[in-house]
Amino acid sequence: MNNPEFEFLFEENQNDEYIVFDTETTGLNPKEDEILSIGAVKIKGNKIITSETFEVFVKNSKEINAKSIEIHGIRECDLKNATNVKEAIEDFLHFIGSKPLIGYYLEFDVAMINKYIKPMLGITLPNEMIEVSEIYFEKEITLIPQGNIDLRFDTILKNYDIPNMGVHNAVNDAIMTAMIYLKLTTK
Amino acid sequence: MVEGGINPHANKYGVIILSILDQRKLIESIHPFELLSSSTLDDLVKKIDIAYYPKDTLLISKNLLSIAFYIIIKGSVNEIIDDEIHNVYISGDSFDADSLIYSKGDSKFVVDEDLICYEIKKDDFLELMQNKKVQGYFLSDFISRHKHLKEYDAGGDLTPFLISKVSDIFLHSACVVDADKSIYDSLVKQKDLKAKIIIVKDGDNYSVVTDTDLRDKVLLGDININDNIRKVASSGVISIDINDFLFNALLIMTHSEIKRLVVTEDEKIVGVLEQLDLLSYFANHSHLVAVQIDKANSLEDLKNLQNDLRNLIVSLKSKGVKVRYITKLVSALNLKIYKKVFEMCVDESLRDKCALIVMGSEGREEQTTKTDQDNALIIKNGVDTSIFIEPMMKLNKALLEIGFPKCDGDVMVSNEFWRRDVSSFKKLINSWSTSMSEKSVQELSIFLDSKYVAGDELLLKELLQYLRRTFHSRDDILAHIAKAVLNFETPLSLFSGFVLEKEYNNKLDLKKGGIFALVHGVRTLSLQYGVEATNTIERIKELNNLGIIDKNFATELIESFDSLSAIRLGAMLESKDINQSNYINPKSLEKIQRDLLKDSFKIINKFKKFMSFHFHLEMVS
Numbered sequence: 001m002n003n004p005e006f007e008f009l010f011e012e013n014q015n016d017e018y019i020v021f022d023t024e025t026t027g028l029n030p031k032e033d034e035i036l037s038i039g040a041v042k043i044k045g046n047k048i049i050t051s052e053t054f055e056v057f058v059k060n061s062k063e064i065n066a067k068s069i070e071i072h073g074i075r076e077c078d079l080k081n082a083t084n085v086k087e088a089i090e091d092f093l094h095f096i097g098s099k100p101l102i103g104y105y106l107e108f109d110v111a112m113i114n115k116y117i118k119p120m121l122g123i124t125l126p127n128e129m130i131e132v133s134e135i136y137f138e139k140e141i142t143l144i145p146q147g148n149i150d151l152r153f154d155t156i157l158k159n160y161d162i163p164n165m166g167v168h169n170a171v172n173d174a175i176m177t178a179m180i181y182l183k184l185t186t187k
Numbered sequence: 188m189v190e191g192g193i194n195p196h197a198n199k200y201g202v203i204i205l206s207i208l209d210q211r212k213l214i215e216s217i218h219p220f221e222l223l224s225s226s227t228l229d230d231l232v233k234k235i236d237i238a239y240y241p242k243d244t245l246l247i248s249k250n251l252l253s254i255a256f257y258i259i260i261k262g263s264v265n266e267i268i269d270d271e272i273h274n275v276y277i278s279g280d281s282f283d284a285d286s287l288i289y290s291k292g293d294s295k296f297v298v299d300e301d302l303i304c305y306e307i308k309k310d311d312f313l314e315l316m317q318n319k320k321v322q323g324y325f326l327s328d329f330i331s332r333h334k335h336l337k338e339y340d341a342g343g344d345l346t347p348f349l350i351s352k353v354s355d356i357f358l359h360s361a362c363v364v365d366a367d368k369s370i371y372d373s374l375v376k377q378k379d380l381k382a383k384i385i386i387v388k389d390g391d392n393y394s395v396v397t398d399t400d401l402r403d404k405v406l407l408g409d410i411n412i413n414d415n416i417r418k419v420a421s422s423g424v425i426s427i428d429i430n431d432f433l434f435n436a437l438l439i440m441t442h443s444e445i446k447r448l449v450v451t452e453d454e455k456i457v458g459v460l461e462q463l464d465l466l467s468y469f470a471n472h473s474h475l476v477a478v479q480i481d482k483a484n485s486l487e488d489l490k491n492l493q494n495d496l497r498n499l500i501v502s503l504k505s506k507g508v509k510v511r512y513i514t515k516l517v518s519a520l521n522l523k524i525y526k527k528v529f530e531m532c533v534d535e536s537l538r539d540k541c542a543l544i545v546m547g548s549e550g551r552e553e554q555t556t557k558t559d560q561d562n563a564l565i566i567k568n569g570v571d572t573s574i575f576i577e578p579m580m581k582l583n584k585a586l587l588e589i590g591f592p593k594c595d596g597d598v599m600v601s602n603e604f605w606r607r608d609v610s611s612f613k614k615l616i617n618s619w620s621t622s623m624s625e626k627s628v629q630e631l632s633i634f635l636d637s638k639y640v641a642g643d644e645l646l647l648k649e650l651l652q653y654l655r656r657t658f659h660s661r662d663d664i665l666a667h668i669a670k671a672v673l674n675f676e677t678p679l680s681l682f683s684g685f686v687l688e689k690e691y692n693n694k695l696d697l698k699k700g701g702i703f704a705l706v707h708g709v710r711t712l713s714l715q716y717g718v719e720a721t722n723t724i725e726r727i728k729e730l731n732n733l734g735i736i737d738k739n740f741a742t743e744l745i746e747s748f749d750s751l752s753a754i755r756l757g758a759m760l761e762s763k764d765i766n767q768s769n770y771i772n773p774k775s776l777e778k779i780q781r782d783l784l785k786d787s788f789k790i791i792n793k794f795k796k797f798m799s800f801h802f803h804l805e806m807v808s
Contacts, residue, residue, distance in 0.1 A: 047306070048237040163261045163303060175237065179303055182239035 002122040009126055011098045018043040018130070019095070020102040020181065021054075022173040023109045024072040026064055030111040034060050035085070036074045038092050038113075039170025041178055043102070046186050048178045054095045055171045057082040072169065089116045100128035104153055104177045107131075132156075132177055135184045156180055214305070217258060217281060218779065219324040227318065234311045240302040247296040253286035255306040262302035267295045273792075274785060275299070279778050284325035287312055353436060354429045356465065358450055358458030363388055366417035370405060373416045386449060386456060387420040393449070393456070394420035426451045427460065434512050436460055441519055480523045486531070486585055489524055493590050496520060501760060510752040511724055518552035522640055524589065525562075529641040532582040540567045541575060542639060542646040543582075546598065550636035551706070552722045553752070559594040560586055561633055563605035565612060565646040572608055579606055598633055612650050620657050620664055628668050635710050636721045655717050662715075666802040669711045672795055673804060675699040677788050696770055697755045701791045705748055708798045723748060736797070744794060747787035754784060 001007070021040035027033035040054040057074070059082045069075055083091075092113070103109050106129055114124040133151045140149045153176075157164060162179045211232045215221050223231065237260070240246065246264065247253045257264075258281040266274040266282070273294065276282050286292045287309055307315070316322045362382035364373045366389035373396070377385050385396040396419050404410050404419045426449040427436050436448055446462040483489045500513060522545070529543050547561035548554045564579055566572050583601035587593060600606050607615070619631040634654070639647045658665065678700040709726045712718075718729040724745050731741035758771045776784065799805060 046239050048239070050237050051234050161261060161301065179237070179239060183241075183301065186239055186241055 003120070006093060006121055009093065009098055009123075013098045013100065013128075016044065017099050018102050018181075019099045019127075020048075020174045020178040021092075021096070021109060022103060022170045022177065023112050024074060024170050025112055026060065026062070028108070030108065030115050033112075034058070034062065035088075035112050035116070036060065036064070036072060036079070037170045038088065039172070039174045040092070040095060041171070041174050042099075043178050043181065046182060048175060048182070050175065053171055054092065056088045056091060058088045059084050074169075085116060086120065089113065089120065093117070096127065098127060100130055101125070102130045102132060102177065102181050104132050104156075104173075104180070130181070132180050132184065136180070139184060160184075213260070214258065217279060219321055222320040222324075223315075223318060227315075231307065231311070231315065235305045235307055238302075238304055238306050240298045240304075242298055242301050244298040244302070245295065246298065247283060247286050247292070247294065249293070249295075252290060253283060253309065255308050256284065256287055256312040257282055258305040258307070260303045260305060262298065262304070263300040264302060265297050265299045267297060268293050271792075274789065280782075284312075288316070288325070352429070353427060353431055353433055353450055353460060356433060356460065358460055359383060361386055361449065361456045361458050363393075363456055364416055366390075366415060366420075368416050370401075370410070370412045370414055370416050370419060374401075374412070382459065383461065384447065384459065385416065385420075386424065386459075387416050389417055389420075393424040395424055395449075396420050424449050426456075428452070429457060433465065436465060438512065438516060438519070440465070441516065480520065480527060483527055486528075486588055489527065489589050492524075500756075510749055510756050513756070514553050514752065515722075518549060518554050521549065521554060522638075525586075525640045528582055528585045528589070532585060533578045533642075537574065537578065538641070539643050540570045541565060542642040542644060543600070544637045544647050545640055546633045546637050548636075550638040550721050552638070553706075559598075560591045561594055561598045562586075562600050562640075563598070563634075563637075564600045564607075565642075565650060566606070566608040567643065567646060568609045570608065572606065575606060596629070596633075609646060609649060613653055616650070616654050616657055620661060623664075623667055628671060631668065632671075632707060632710060635714060638721055651719070655714070658714055659717075662802070665711060665715050666804060668714070669708065669798055669802040670804055672704045672708045672711070672798045675703065677701060677704070677792050677795070695772075697751060697758070701751050701788055702748070702755065704791055704795055705744065705751075708794060709744075711798075712801075740793075740797075743790045747790040750783045750787045754780060 001010075019040055019042060021038060023038050024036045025033045026036060035058050037055065037057045042049040042052055057079055059079060064074065064076055064079075082088075101110070110125055110129065118124060133156070136156055137149050137151060141147065156162075157176060157180070160180060160183045162176055162183065164176070211228060214232060214235070215228060220228065220231075238255075238257075240262075245251060246257070259276055259278050261278055263278075264276045264280075264282065265272050266276065283292070283294065283296060286294070286296075316325065360380045360382055362373075362377045362380045362384070363386045364376060366387050373385050373387075383398075387394045387396060394417075396416060400419050400421050405412060410418050425439065425443055425445060427439060429450050429452040439448060440446070440462055448460045449456055450458045450460050480489065480492060483492070496517070500517060525543065525545065529538075533541075533543075542565045543562065544550070544565065545562050547559070549561060560583075564575060566575060579600040583599055593599070598605055615630075616634075619627045619634075637647060637651065675696075678695045706723050709723050709730070712730055712735060713720070713726045716730065716733055716735060718726050718733070720726045720729055727736070727741050727744050727748075730736050731738055736744070754771060754776070
């Protein structure tokens, strides 16, 4: 850790809040690809605090690949007013604090964030990680012990009757992931 | 930076935030939120959270004060009062303004299917209520809310039919002359005013002089033009109030077969409404259909009219005409057809020895598209009933050919049971008043809606009087008849999609579920209190006049009946098969129609409770 301003990341989590987040990237290789946007929402108890949503669009060093535009719908011109990477990541860290992080294939999103904070702060994200596809797997496997569990996002949405928010973007995906988490854990 | 993170709605990065737009769109699609200004809506969206509640969560109850206004994204919630499901809320619905505004209520809200919803916090909601339009919507009682929804349903194209009044149309000046005036002077005045008719005032009485009167009595007759005008006046005056609806004017003209109406305001004559103007105003074919029926010379002619009739209904409905007016018009036209067929099949010498009546929905004038034939023939005492066999078989066959479907219960003049003389009908009435069988109640119910079509009207009058006398003060048997109201459960719970009748592809039965209870209950009350009207809405109005049900409840019942009928008419026009047309799938309805349907079912439930109490139905087994 080379920046005391971010020591709060290591503080004990004081309240029962969680963060669900998702990133949109230029591709699936954390080594080469870059973050286009980050979306995050808080969960408190049984509520998704959409009134305090986090969403940021990030300026990129390279041109966006045409294929990936089809997936995330973010065009060059959408990023005209985007913020630079450093500021975006810092804002994100302030938003998440030391709260546990929830996500779907979180490993990838965390690796994307780490790629930036490692050189900035000399650390990787210290937060507790909660993987929804893992909770889903454990829940399903008790129902069908030898079964093949389909872990695709859309399958989980369908099985748990979660509304599809339509457009795929970081915030919507985070909200849907949050709904899955609530449905898996609230009973 | 604000503690807790960035608020993206501040739009710090100047980037369009799609997800927020999605939420906004959803909220905007829910009435009455679309009434909010764009900036209020923006503020609102920023304050909304999403919550998840598993099945069986108790959201609001007497001891659990409401903390938020809920808008359902997915799942369903039951509102329960006194252990009975009072309402079901599903995707797109919202609740519960009352609990938030009054901080109390008798309702319990329980999650019935895992719920994902938006929450507007109590304080934010109350702030929203500062908006007059929103306030008006949530604070209004059932009737105004229902009307509000209906108007909204009618859409931006607020139809001329619904709102046009007599005062909206061009009226010809009325040429009113004193009865003592000479014919000559009257004609001069008529010419000056360019009036089509002369209205003759004789004290407090009015009569009319038409061109035909003048031709027949002055030109071709022996009356001198210097004689008093009263000498040529013949036809009586049929009038309509200037504030009445144009549609009613059309109805009166069709019914009375007249071409003009005298228009009054505060009971003073202010003008004359000409049929031609009215027709061009509406530019539809209802009157043309009527004229064509009159002109029809053969069954073939009548058969050819069926398409016109159907088009008429479709066009009236799309213009937003209240269903009760459509059904009345259609019934009036169908009666004309019946009359015509009667004349074609029954020899003139037999016509005054019998009375043809229609019963059931035709008798109540609540027929939209062709429903089953329900008809009977009353024969004068002392006349050989067998001479009517052949003409009635012919009549039945003719009706079938024109397109009036066969009655499954065989309630038709071709069936001996419904073709009797007066004494025999009286015996039948006696048997109804003593038998408790389901069949008797059914037959009685059908007969109670009898309406005269052709022949000797007095025969039916005599029977109806006899019927009322027979059932007078027979509360025991009346309760037994009323019991059928409770036969079918109101399908409120159907909205969550669990109890829909499987064999009909998840559709609910509008007739069984709602319309029947209302029609039958009102019919039974009408028998009890001697109400002569057969039309359900008119019966309700009469019952209100008699003080049996209060004004508010009467209006609720009428509005509900109208909504249910409208939704049913829509289904009928869409389906080919009559048996299918009573079934609708609530999920295929638009949100507003679904709300109207739910509201209506609530009123039906209230009515059932009223009937139970009124006839002590808990005690009848």
